[in-house]
Amino acid sequence: GTWKTNMGFVTVYQGLYIKDWYTRQPTKTCRRNRVQWVCADSRSSGEWRQPFETRNGSNRLREIPVISKPEEHLSRALRVSSRARLDAVTKRGKSFNELLRLTSLKKLDTFRQELANRLETYLRQFPRKSKLHPYEDTLVDLTLESIGLNKYGGYNGVLEEILELKKKINIQGKYLSNGIRNAENKKGLEKAFEDAFTSLENIYRKNWGSVERLKLMAIALHRLQIADVDVPTIILAGAPNVGKSSLVRVYSSGIPEVCAYPFTTKTIIMGHFTDSGRTFQMTDTPGLLNRGEDDRNTIERLTVAALQHLNSVVLFTVDLTEDCGTSVADQLELRTAIRERFPRSDRQWIDVLSKSDLDEFFKHESLYLENATDPIRVSAETGQNLEPLKDRFIQATTEAAENQQAPIPKP
Ligand SMILES: Nc1nc2c(ncn2[C@@H]2O[C@H](COP(=O)(O)OP(=O)(O)OP(=O)(O)O)[C@@H](O)[C@H]2O)c(=O)[nH]1
Ligand SMILES: [Mg+2]
Structure with missing residues (x-):
């Protein structure tokens, strides 16, 4: 274009x-x-x-700019404006007082522009919330909630404050320049100049908090491990301690912590791997408890959002040995609840039975087999069935990608 x-x-x-x-x-x-x-x-x-025709909603969070500290922004604006000079053509034939007036106006205007333009640039660089992918959208909401920014209206609220500040600076800056224009003598002019600078600076200082919030928001969003919404994704999900992280470690570059107690994984971890030149991402999620949607904490809700919105294959992991601390019956209920939440019935889903090397594995196997379709028994410990499982999820991601290209019928 x-x-x-x-x-x-x-x-x-x-x-x-x-x-x-x-x-x-x-x-x-x-x-x-x-x-x-x-x-x-x-x-x-x-x-x-964003000069390209990128697909609406793809990976927009990566565009979020780096925000400088408000004090740096202010001191830079002061520095630049103090250096502002008139050009030779403007200077020609002017009286001393006239020159002083024009220089003052130029400095004030530079100060106003430096303050307002930077804010304007930030606003332009933040992607519009309505353009975010649904997963990124939920990710943003939950992240901002966890750092207390929902009190300020969340993503849009924080940006709105900056827009207001920018407008205020522009309006006041222009209004204050009238004082300089109308001053009658050198003394009056110097006073008007000083007053104008002080009050513009004060406006910025009074709204310091909103720039700090913008910075806080940008930092929090930069830290996120954002899933690439265009890359085929394999999501490990299941109750706590069933062996999800152990599987992610086997297959991908993600380095989740593996421990013998529940809730080791506290955040969504992205790992990557390639197969025949294609890139895949693998997501380790924290364990989900068998409980109602309203009782879920932030990270559980994010896990559910990943399951819902990413173009993904779900490896639902069940620990039949009950070594994980959750009964097989509870794990089954969780499985049913999660499956029902998906809006698309064509979701690729693989039932994985972990820790097949342990003797207790066979105690509950029959109970599970009645409910799951074609589950695969694996062990991260002995390596049993790890290759066949990989073949299966790669095959499933390919099918998921094909399904996604077909338009989803509207109800
Ligand atoms: N015997 C055996 N133990 C396993 C296997 N896979 C995982 N474990 C053990 O199970 C425990 C939990 O494994 P993780 O991979 O941390 O489980 P998780 O599902 O990620 O747990 P959370 O992050 O807490 O939800 C660890 O002590 C592992 O060593 C397996 O195939 N065989
Ligand atoms: Mg884990």
């Missing part, structure tokens, strides 16, 4: 080349979802975000 920039029009061919219509030269380079551009004669360079 072609985009209008401050240097004219630029064309991107298949996300690879940019033709700059200013110099008529193809120029550099692109990373995914982001194009950096340099005019061939280096007269200008810059960056756009």
Whole structure:
């Protein structure tokens, strides 16, 4: 496509080349979802975000910008404005007082712009919430809730505050410049200049908190291990301590902790692996207790969201030995509850029976077999059936991807 920039029009061919219509030269380079551009004669360079037709809702969280500390922002604005000078043409033929007035106006305007424009840039870089993938959307809500930002209206509320601050700075900055314009003598002008700077600075300081909240939000969202919503995903789910993390360790680059007590895994862990040149991701989730949706804590709700929204294959892991501390009956109930929650019946689902090396494994096997379809018995300890399981989930992800391409019929 072609985009209008401050240097004219630029064309991107298949996300690879940019033709700059200013110099008529193809120029550099692109990373995914982001194009950096340099005019061939280096007269200008810059960056756009999201120039491609990316599928609506794909991996938008990766675009969240780095926010500088409010004090750094303020001191930079003060520094830049103190350096603002008039150009020679403007200076020509002006009296001393007139020059002083124009310089003051220029400095004030630079200060206002430095404050407001940075906020504006941040706002533009944060993806709109409505454009997020449903999984990312839930991830954002739950994350912001866990750091107390839901009190401030969550994602949109925090951005709204910044928008208000930006508007306030612009309106006040322009209003304050009238004082400088109307001052009658040098003394009055100096006073108006000082007053204007102080009150603009005070507006920023009074709203310091909202910039800090923006920074807090950006940091929290940067820390997230975000699932790549376009990559086929295998999700390990099940009750606590059944051996989910042990399986993720076997197959992928994820390094979850494996311990003999429940709730070792406290966050969603993403691991990756490749097979015949294709990349897959594997998600380890914390154990789910057999309890109602309303009683679930944040991380359990996130697990459910991952199950619901990611283009995934579920490896539902059951520990028949009851070594995990949850009875087989409870694990079965949990399985039923989770399956029922899925809006799509074509969900790829594999029942995995873990710890098959232990003797107790066979005690409850018959009970389970009545309920599950074609379960596979595996042991992370002895390696039993690990290869066949891998074949099965790779096959299932391929089918899941094919299913996803077919449009989902609307009710
Ligand atoms: N004998 C045997 N023990 C296993 C096997 N897989 C896991 N375990 C043990 O079971 C315990 C729990 O394993 P994890 O992989 O941490 O279980 P988890 O489901 O991730 O647990 P949470 O993260 O707490 O939900 C550990 O002590 C493992 O050593 C297996 O195949 N055979
Ligand atoms: Mg675990």
